[in-house]
Amino acid sequence: MVVVSEETGAISVAYKGRLSRGLDGDRLRRLLSAVLLRKPQAKSRWSRAQQHLDLTPEGVAKTDEWMVKEFE
DSSP states (O other), X not given: OEEEOTTTOOEXXXXXXXXXXXXXXXXXXXXXXXXXXXXXXXXXXXXXXXXXXXXXXXXXXHHHHHHHHHTO
16 A cells, blocks of 8 residues: 655555555655566465375375475
């Protein structure tokens, strides 16, 4: 959320529970670019493991092989 004071014109940004105050135009642009244009975070190993999870006998063998490689 971008907040601009009616009285002073001071620019602040609230994001993920943090408040950044007293931003000028350049700092506001950099902050918004960092938030809006950032790449998605890589999935954790456990998220990737869930995608490979297959409980059939063949799938368990494949999953076991994959996990050995992933967690070495």
